[in-house]
Amino acid sequence: MTLQTPPETRSKQDSPAALLKLRGISKRYGDFAAVEPLDLDIFPRDFVAVLGPSGCGKTTLLRIIGGFVSPTTGTVEIDGRDVTKIGPEKRPTNTVFQGYGLFPHMTVRQNVGYGLRLQKKTRAEIDDRVAEALRQSRLTEFADRSVAALSGGQQQRVALARALILRPKVLLLDEPLAALDLKLRHTMQDELRRLHQEFGGTFVFVTHDQGEALSLANRIAVMNAGRIEQEGNAESIYAAPATRFVATFIGDANLLQGERHGGQVKLEAGPAFADAGPDGAITAVVRPKAVKLLAAGEGADVQIAGMVEDVVYLGDHIKCSVKIMGEQQIIVHLDAAIAPRPVVGEQVNLGWPLLQQRVVVA
Amino acid sequence: MESRSNYWLVAPSALIFCALFIAPMAFFAVLSFWQVEYFELSTEPTLANYRDVFANYWRVMGFTVVVATATALLTTALGFVFSFLARFRAVEWAQALLFIVLITLFGGYLMKIYAWKTILGNEGVLNSALLALGVISSPITSLLYSPQAVVVTLMHFSLPFAVLPIYASMRGIADSEVEAARDLGAGRWPILSTVIVPRCQSGIVAAFSFVFLIVGGDYVTPLLVGGKLTMIGNLIAPQFGAQFNWPLGAAMSIVMLAAAVIVIYLFRLLVALWSRQ
Ligand SMILES: Nc1ncnc2c1ncn2[C@@H]1O[C@H](COP(=O)(O)OP(=O)(O)O)[C@@H](O)[C@H]1O
Numbered sequence: 150m151t152l153q154t155p156p157e158t159r160s161k162q163d164s165p166a167a168l169l170k171l172r173g174i175s176k177r178y179g180d181f182a183a184v185e186p187l188d189l190d191i192f193p194r195d196f197v198a199v200l201g202p203s204g205c206g207k208t209t210l211l212r213i214i215g216g217f218v219s220p221t222t223g224t225v226e227i228d229g230r231d232v233t234k235i236g237p238e239k240r241p242t243n244t245v246f247q248g249y250g251l252f253p254h255m256t257v258r259q260n261v262g263y264g265l266r267l268q269k270k271t272r273a274e275i276d277d278r279v280a281e282a283l284r285q286s287r288l289t290e291f292a293d294r295s296v297a298a299l300s301g302g303q304q305q306r307v308a309l310a311r312a313l314i315l316r317p318k319v320l321l322l323d324e325p326l327a328a329l330d331l332k333l334r335h336t337m338q339d340e341l342r343r344l345h346q347e348f349g350g351t352f353v354f355v356t357h358d359q360g361e362a363l364s365l366a367n368r369i370a371v372m373n374a375g376r377i378e379q380e381g382n383a384e385s386i387y388a389a390p391a392t393r394f395v396a397t398f399i400g401d402a403n404l405l406q407g408e409r410h411g412g413q414v415k416l417e418a419g420p421a422f423a424d425a426g427p428d429g430a431i432t433a434v435v436r437p438k439a440v441k442l443l444a445a446g447e448g449a450d451v452q453i454a455g456m457v458e459d460v461v462y463l464g465d466h467i468k469c470s471v472k473i474m475g476e477q478q479i480i481v482h483l484d485a486a487i488a489p490r491p492v493v494g495e496q497v498n499l500g501w502p503l504l505q506q507r508v509v510v511a
Numbered sequence: 512m513e514s515r516s517n518y519w520l521v522a523p524s525a526l527i528f529c530a531l532f533i534a535p536m537a538f539f540a541v542l543s544f545w546q547v548e549y550f551e552l553s554t555e556p557t558l559a560n561y562r563d564v565f566a567n568y569w570r571v572m573g574f575t576v577v578v579a580t581a582t583a584l585l586t587t588a589l590g591f592v593f594s595f596l597a598r599f600r601a602v603e604w605a606q607a608l609l610f611i612v613l614i615t616l617f618g619g620y621l622m623k624i625y626a627w628k629t630i631l632g633n634e635g636v637l638n639s640a641l642l643a644l645g646v647i648s649s650p651i652t653s654l655l656y657s658p659q660a661v662v663v664t665l666m667h668f669s670l671p672f673a674v675l676p677i678y679a680s681m682r683g684i685a686d687s688e689v690e691a692a693r694d695l696g697a698g699r700w701p702i703l704s705t706v707i708v709p710r711c712q713s714g715i716v717a718a719f720s721f722v723f724l725i726v727g728g729d730y731v732t733p734l735l736v737g738g739k740l741t742m743i744g745n746l747i748a749p750q751f752g753a754q755f756n757w758p759l760g761a762a763m764s765i766v767m768l769a770a771a772v773i774v775i776y777l778f779r780l781l782v783a784l785w786s787r788q
Pocket residue numbers: 178183201202203204205206207208209210
């Protein structure tokens with residue numbers, strides 16, 4: 150591994166305190182594996198994003214945690230208790246569903262109080278806690294409205310309040326912001342962060358939006374085709390992607406194919422360098438920001454010559470596409486103030502340090 | 512605010528509704544205050560028909576309301592179970608189940624009545640089977656020509672009218688609502704009573720109303736499977752034929768209609784009360 154992994158805040162070894170433990174969880178529908186066997190630990194007060202493209206099995210995984218789907222193999226443990234065989238009505242989890250699942254025949258207040266009424270709490274306790282939850286979610290003024298009369302963002306807050314009022318050990322959210330328009334999405338992101346802090350609970354949310362995952366979560370599990378390809382904090386996933394998929398899914402990345410032989414890597418585009426690891430096909434991953442335009446005589450760990458194909462000014466940076474050997478392209482993000490600006494057709498030398506490059510298998 | 516001119520869009524349906532429903536009802540209402548004397552229609556307003564109805568026909572009327580209420584309750588319950596299965600338990604079979612229900616509508620009315628005659632008769636399917644199994648030693652004669660036979664036959668006939676509105680309103684319940692209820696701690700019964708029934712209120716009331724009105728107005732089923740049993744329909748129909756006493760027939764219809772409105776209103780109240788949060 151060429152890049153120093155940023156320090157992980159914790160590792161699997163010190164996991165006695167894990168609140169939610171998935172072990173060998175998988176789900177098959179006939180011949181189709183929606184979730185391949187996987188392990189996952191989630192710790193108290195974590196805000197975890199399960200991030201992946203549509204159809205990769207995120208919702209299925211979340212529903213397994215919530216008890217709506219029984220896994221084909223594996224166990225779900227929450228707070229030291231095996232809940233695999235326990236239905237959602239008895240699990241210490243609550244869910245904010247993708248369509249919210251609000252009860253249209255009840256007012257906001259009745260929706261929020263539903264869980265407490267089922268628990269047969271006293272009228273006074275229900276009233277108090279509902280009022281408090283409504284206040285926290287800034288819904289007090291809508292308390293006696295029908296939920297059908299609310300906007301998308303307000304409906305979402307009702308769904309959140311209705312789930313949080315039961316003080317779940319783990320709150321599960323399925324694409325919580327997907328149905329909202331862009332502006333509202335940012336407001337709700339702040340809202341979710343605030344609720345997470347005020348509530349002090351453990352949140353797990355599913356999303357296909359990397360920006361959302363990076364901005365909300367302190368831990369990210371990247372899923373692809375039913376597998377968790379990498380799990381860690383946002384920085385380590387961005388800086389040290391474990392697979393080609395993770396590298397492309399989170400942030401922009403230049404991918405360069407190559408071959409490793411006896412600790413020596415040779416990229417198809419030309420450069421060679423030392424990198425320990427098993428023999429076989431590899432991909433070198435380098436972020437556009439890490440690539441430099443080399444001045445004459447300047448050197449770098451990895452160097453490639455190419456021709457500028459396109460230069461776009463994007464305000465905070467300049468995006469420059471450089472064509473290299475074999476019809477490949479490398480995207481470079483340059484300082485917006487760079488002078489002189491590269492021009493289309495210009496021959497340039499690109500380079501980057503090994504430390505800013507990540508080599509992944511295949 | 513909707514533009515006022517949009518109201519004209521409902522004019523055709525309003526017209527049809529008036530012509531086919533309001534006008535005949537109004538005519539009946541007026542008719543019920545007239546009288547037939549010596550085969551002559553007298554238009555002198557009188558309450559005589561109503562006195563006649565309450566004096567001589569209240570037993571049959573009451574019995575009809577009881578049979579109609581019982582049939583409507585049972586059919587609505589059955590229709591609810593059927594719809595519930597199609598919507599929530601056997602979703603992949605929903606189309607087939609509904610098709611079966613609908614196809615029986617095309618089977619016709621008399622067909623069902625004769626089917627039940629065949630099933631319930633002394634030498635019918637049920638008695639033969641019970642005899643063959645040795646459960647009974649002689650046919651149960653009270654199966655056919657009894658109030659139960661009338662109720663069963665009418666239930667069979669009116670089931671589609673109960674299933675359709677209930678299933679339609681159940682289709683409006685999102686899966687996520689039911690899942691949310693479970694997630695918030697509701698077991699099977701609370702889900703049914705606090706989510707599904709309240710969300711189907713209009714469908715349930717529509718189902719009950721359809722069945723009640725079908726049964727309340729029926730006069731063929733009692734004739735064929737009811738034996739000596741008489742329902743109000745059996746007395747109303749001849750007033751417009753052999754008896755030639757339209758005003759009395761109209762008064763009976765109006766009283767029956769009023770009874771239906773009251774029963775349906777009470778049922779609606781009951782369902783609303785149940786659904787209150
Ligand atoms: N009940 C089911 N029966 C069959 N296939 C299913 C079922 N639920 C989900 N799948 C399949 O499993 C895969 C993962 O689905 P899902 O977990 O919803 O993905 P995501 O939430 O990541 O978009 C999809 O290909 C989906 O078609």
